Amino acid sequence: MKKLFLLLLTNLSLFAGLLTLDQIDTTILLKNRTPVNVKLSIALQGRDIEESEMELIDVVQTVVGGFWAESLVTTQGKQQFKKMVIDLANKQYGIEIDFVYIRNIRIETNPLEQCRELLKRR
Numbered sequence: 319m320k321k322l323f324l325l326l327l328t329n330l331s332l333f334a335g336l337l338t339l340d341q342i343d344t345t346i347l348l349k350n351r352t353p354v355n356v357k358l359s360i361a362l363q364g365r366d367i368e369e370s371e372m373e374l375i376d377v378v379q380t381v382v383g384g385f386w387a388e389s390l391v392t393t394q395g396k397q398q399f400k401k402m403v404i405d406l407a408n409k410q411y412g413i414e415i416d417f418v419y420i421r422n423i424r425i426e427t428n429p430l431e432q433c434r435e436l437l438k439r440r
Contacts (some may be wrong), residue, residue, distance in 0.1 A: 334416055337362045337371060344379055348387050348427075356382060356390070359422040362403075364415040373411045377403055387425050396420055 342358045362374060381402045382390070389395040400418040407413040 334363050334365055335368045337367045337374065338421075339371075339375060339378060340421075342375065342378055342382070344382055346383060346385060346387050346390070352427075354387050354428075355426040356387065357422070357424040357426070358382065358420075360403075361419040361421060362415050363417040363419070364413065367413060367415065370411065370413050373413060374407060374415075377407045377410065377413075381406055391423060391425065396423075 338359075338361045340359045342360075344356050344358070345353045346356050347353055358378070360378065367374065381399060384402070385395060385399065390399065400420070403418050404415045407415050
């Protein structure tokens, strides 16, 4: 049984491509409706996804926009994010994604305040 499973995984990985989306920048809301900047880096693995980079960026931006910042950084939120990316890519564009790997999520609170502080220091 283990040999069959390994054989299936090997065959799947031979046909699967990997697309890395680095530094996707977007703005989402905290639960108190305050906007925050989110920088996201992910890798997507699936069949023939290298040709669909623009569509997949659209899918990721759409899915990220549906989350509160607080829920995006939780374990459950990350799992839900991955599931939603896979489902939306298939539903909207017919792109089959096998795995979503989150490389980095960075949430910057009060970006306007940070800019003001930098300007005051100079």
